[in-house]
Amino acid sequence: MLTILFDGIAYGMLLFVLAVGLSVTMGLMNFINLAHGAFAMTGGYVTVLLMQRMDVPFLLCLPAAFISTAVLGVIFERTLYRHMYHRSHLDQVLFSIGLTFMSVASMTYAMSSSQQIIQLPEWLKGRTEIGEGTWVLGMGHYRIFLIVICALLAWGLQAILTHSRFGSRLRASVDDQRVAAGLGINVNGIFMITFAAGSGLAGLGGALGIEVLGLDPSFPLKYLIYFLIVVAVGGTSSITGPLFAALLLGIADVAGKYYIPQMGAFIVYTLMIVILLWRPHGLFERKGGK
Amino acid sequence: MESASLSLQAHSRWKHLETVFWLFALLSPWLLAKHALIINEIVIVALFALSLDLILGYTGIVSLGHAAFFGFGAYSAALFAIHVMPDPLLGLLFGAGISLLLGALCSVLILRGSDLTRLMVTLAVALILKELSNKLSWLTGGTDGLQGVMMGPVLGKFDFDIRGITAAWYSLAVTFLLFLLIRRLVHSPFGATLTAIRDNRLRAMAIGIPVSTRIAVIYSISAAIAGAAGALLAQTSSFASPDVFAFDRSADILLILVIGGTGWLYGGIIGAIVFKLLQDVISSITPEYWTFWIGAFLIALVIVGRERFLYPWKWFAKR
Amino acid sequence: MNTTDQEIVLSAQGLVKRFGGITATGNVSLSLCKGARHALIGPNGAGKTTLINLLTGVLQPTEGSIFLNGQDITRLPPHQRVHRGMVRTFQINQLFDTLTPLQTLALTLSQHYRHGMRWWKALGNNHRINERCEELLEQFHLAEVMNQQTRHLAYGKRRLLEIAIALACEPRVLLLDEPVAGVPAGEREELLATVTALPEEVSVLLIEHDMDLVFNFAKCMTVLVNGTVLTEGDPDAIAKNEQVKAVYLGTEAAHG
Numbered sequence: 001m002l003t004i005l006f007d008g009i010a011y012g013m014l015l016f017v018l019a020v021g022l023s024v025t026m027g028l029m030n031f032i033n034l035a036h037g038a039f040a041m042t043g044g045y046v047t048v049l050l051m052q053r054m055d056v057p058f059l060l061c062l063p064a065a066f067i068s069t070a071v072l073g074v075i076f077e078r079t080l081y082r083h084m085y086h087r088s089h090l091d092q093v094l095f096s097i098g099l100t101f102m103s104v105a106s107m108t109y110a111m112s113s114s115q116q117i118i119q120l121p122e123w124l125k126g127r128t129e130i131g132e133g134t135w136v137l138g139m140g141h142y143r144i145f146l147i148v149i150c151a152l153l154a155w156g157l158q159a160i161l162t163h164s165r166f167g168s169r170l171r172a173s174v175d176d177q178r179v180a181a182g183l184g185i186n187v188n189g190i191f192m193i194t195f196a197a198g199s200g201l202a203g204l205g206g207a208l209g210i211e212v213l214g215l216d217p218s219f220p221l222k223y224l225i226y227f228l229i230v231v232a233v234g235g236t237s238s239i240t241g242p243l244f245a246a247l248l249l250g251i252a253d254v255a256g257k258y259y260i261p262q263m264g265a266f267i268v269y270t271l272m273i274v275i276l277l278w279r280p281h282g283l284f285e286r287k288g289g290k
Numbered sequence: 291m292e293s294a295s296l297s298l299q300a301h302s303r304w305k306h307l308e309t310v311f312w313l314f315a316l317l318s319p320w321l322l323a324k325h326a327l328i329i330n331e332i333v334i335v336a337l338f339a340l341s342l343d344l345i346l347g348y349t350g351i352v353s354l355g356h357a358a359f360f361g362f363g364a365y366s367a368a369l370f371a372i373h374v375m376p377d378p379l380l381g382l383l384f385g386a387g388i389s390l391l392l393g394a395l396c397s398v399l400i401l402r403g404s405d406l407t408r409l410m411v412t413l414a415v416a417l418i419l420k421e422l423s424n425k426l427s428w429l430t431g432g433t434d435g436l437q438g439v440m441m442g443p444v445l446g447k448f449d450f451d452i453r454g455i456t457a458a459w460y461s462l463a464v465t466f467l468l469f470l471l472i473r474r475l476v477h478s479p480f481g482a483t484l485t486a487i488r489d490n491r492l493r494a495m496a497i498g499i500p501v502s503t504r505i506a507v508i509y510s511i512s513a514a515i516a517g518a519a520g521a522l523l524a525q526t527s528s529f530a531s532p533d534v535f536a537f538d539r540s541a542d543i544l545l546i547l548v549i550g551g552t553g554w555l556y557g558g559i560i561g562a563i564v565f566k567l568l569q570d571v572i573s574s575i576t577p578e579y580w581t582f583w584i585g586a587f588l589i590a591l592v593i594v595g596r597e598r599f600l601y602p603w604k605w606f607a608k609r
Numbered sequence: 610m611n612t613t614d615q616e617i618v619l620s621a622q623g624l625v626k627r628f629g630g631i632t633a634t635g636n637v638s639l640s641l642c643k644g645a646r647h648a649l650i651g652p653n654g655a656g657k658t659t660l661i662n663l664l665t666g667v668l669q670p671t672e673g674s675i676f677l678n679g680q681d682i683t684r685l686p687p688h689q690r691v692h693r694g695m696v697r698t699f700q701i702n703q704l705f706d707t708l709t710p711l712q713t714l715a716l717t718l719s720q721h722y723r724h725g726m727r728w729w730k731a732l733g734n735n736h737r738i739n740e741r742c743e744e745l746l747e748q749f750h751l752a753e754v755m756n757q758q759t760r761h762l763a764y765g766k767r768r769l770l771e772i773a774i775a776l777a778c779e780p781r782v783l784l785l786d787e788p789v790a791g792v793p794a795g796e797r798e799e800l801l802a803t804v805t806a807l808p809e810e811v812s813v814l815l816i817e818h819d820m821d822l823v824f825n826f827a828k829c830m831t832v833l834v835n836g837t838v839l840t841e842g843d844p845d846a847i848a849k850n851e852q853v854k855a856v857y858l859g860t861e862a863a864h865g
Contacts (some may be wrong), residue, residue, distance in 0.1 A: 090352050097588060101585030108579075294733065494690050497778055498721065
């Protein structure tokens with residue numbers, strides 16, 4: 001049982017890294033970006049290519065995945081996305097679905113539609129068990145690694161948002177763009193950096209997730225609903241909201257699939273609908289907000 | 291001054307072009323007998339798009355999971371034919387009725403929250419149903435779906451033939467009747483209140499329109515029509531599989547509607563014709579990368595602007 | 610007449626509205642008699658529009674209750690308050706952009722006559738509604754633009770339509786939120802005439818910055834400052850009130 005909880009936490013942490021960028025861009029620009037998963041997929045494929053073709057060690061691939069998708073994010077933000085900020089939600093949905101479809105088809109063309117596998121370094125394989133009987137806790141080493149990395153990232157993001165100058169500007173822009181611009185904050189620049197960082201994190205998540213989630217060209221569509229759940233349930237006003245939502249989702253999904261495998265992903269979807277019925281603006285939306 | 295009555299009813303009067311269009315459409319299975327199968331497909335997709343237009347075009351509600359109702363209608367009609375009786379019309383009514391109920395249930399979900407929550411919830415409902423159709427194999431045949439559903443003759447007289455001519459007639463007739471109903475509906479006071487809700491929900495409330503109830507009603511109606519389209523598909527293809535709930539289908543139908551333009555009834559129909567013909571052509575050239583072109587098209591459409599894309603002369607207009 | 614004058618149609622008791630930590634409305638009580646001509650004044654940000662939003666149900670009060678014709682309507686949704694005869698206009702135009710003025714009025718009237726669920730007959734099929742539409746279009750000088758989409762209309766016309774919509778609902782209690790703001794001089798007189806010509810039994814609550822208009826129109830005034838009632842009384846008393854002068858002079862000096 002503890003093992004399931006542990007796996008759930010690892011899974012949830014991974015979902016958090018994947019989705020946090022989406023949450024921030026959605027909160028900041030009120031932009032519904034359904035193509036977020038495409039950036040994650042790109043990060044995954046960058047890692048696969050580097051490891052398979054160039055024998056780059058796994059740990060070096062992670063920053064590479066982050067940087068390459070962040071750069072890609074900047075390019076897309078500057079050329080395409082920024083025209084979409086003030087469009088209707090329908091336009092945004094159509095646009096980002098289009099982008100997703102193109103990325104799926106291009107990846108299929110470039111990399112074939114098969115599942116990609118990577119060789120993890122030896123020290124990340126294997127597992128450690130603690131305790132006995134029903135309370136045994138089996139921890140895959142890779143999952144420990146995931147939790148540590150993602151916890152560090154979450155902590156770092158929180159620190160940046162609450163303590164740095166950039167963080168306070170970002171929060172001001174999220175609260176009210178016009179006022180922020182009036183205060184001399186370069187909202188455009190903040191958008192761009194945030195979008196890049198968000199895409200980069202997604203790419204990093206995609207790289208980290210190859211071992212856990214798998215990687216094939218349908219990735220952006222397969223996990224789209226999970227990203228959206230994290231954002232919708234967690235709200236867009238903080239880092240902690242999406243974090244808790246991601247953990248909840250991870251644990252519920254792993255536990256659900258373990259205990260009632262015949263129900264599949266059914267439990268997660270139902271849980272989400274119930275939560276959104278109860279709190280339509282997510283679990284963690286600030287009271288008295290807009 | 292023109293009289294109010296004349297101006298108000300100008301929209302609801304039949305135009306010659308419309309009459310010509312429908313005459314041609316209703317005769318098409320006979321004129322183009324060779325293409326009866328694709329005509330049938332187009333008609334079903336057009337009806338499905340029409341149902342989405344009611345909520346997206348007329349009421350302004352974005353949905354990413356309209357395939358939920360389409361698929362639900364398809365399975366209901368197929369199961370009805372297998373377990374109850376093979377009469378197509380009763381099966382169609384059953385499929386539409388069941389989808390109506392599902393729509394009424396789901397409307398509770400879309401009344402609250404933001405556009406984002408609505409997208410999520412509609413998407414999730416379709417995914418849940420897909421999951422269910424996969425898992426409840428004793429009822430739905432699992433991933434294989436329900437195959438070889440035997441249908442009785444339409445009205446007890448017209449058997450479904452292998453060339454699909456009866457099927458095309460049947461789908462066309464049903465779609466035409468439903469179109470007439472929808473056409474009445476959107477030009478009525480009820481339809482006008484929907485447009486009011488789309489344009490300005492706050493003001494709609496301030497003139498006494500019960501916004502939530504209206505949305506629930508139109509959402510259920512739209513679900514029933516989508517269900518009817520699904521039922522037609524299951525009946526004319528003797529087949530229903532979990533694929534009817536797929537995300538692609540919801541996204542495609544959104545695209546189809548947008549190609550033809552939202553909020554004027556013929557958008558879905560034109561979109562369906564263009565989309566299906568394009569799909570036919572492009573798939574025969576590069577079958578695997580059809581989605582790539584769809585994606586490129588969507589992006590171009592949005593960047594250029596949906597209005598200008600449909601009416602190229604607006605490029606040069608002042609506004 | 611005197612006895613009906615005393616009949617209270619709308620009353621708010623102890624209304625409080627907080628947004629997060631900010632109190633937008635603090636313990637406001639207000640009552641409108643039948644046929645009242647009541648003005649609500651106060652400097653910008655005094656919470657006048659918030660109060661209207663509370664009364665009409667766009668916002669839910671944190672505390673307090675609202676009664677319309679003696680019935681508690683605090684928890685009623687906005688459209689049901691309209692059904693009970695309380696109608697408002699908006700400070701910022703809230704119109705149906707893709708509809709024409711004619712369609713807008715026809716739809717408002719058919720909703721008002723409870724035809725909103727009729728779907729088998731076309732809009733414009735009802736003689737009574739069509740005639741009333743023509744009357745309203747004539748009265749508000751909208752006849753010549755009745756078939757243009759509302760979003761293409763000039764601001765003045767849009768403003769007139771804003772008021773016409775409210776009157777189409779045949780209100781018994783009418784809340785006017787700065788009705789003449791931004792209306793060109795020519796049409797302004799017409800608008801004022803319409804408002805003054807309202808049936809005597811209609812109770813009107815007017816928010817307005819234009820003091821000439823307010824003092825011409827109102828028989829009773831409430832001054833709102835920082836979300837609370839500063840004072841209430843007839844126009845003469847208000848005009849003489851030192852506190853009110855201070856508030857207005859103070860803000861004007863600040864704008865200065």
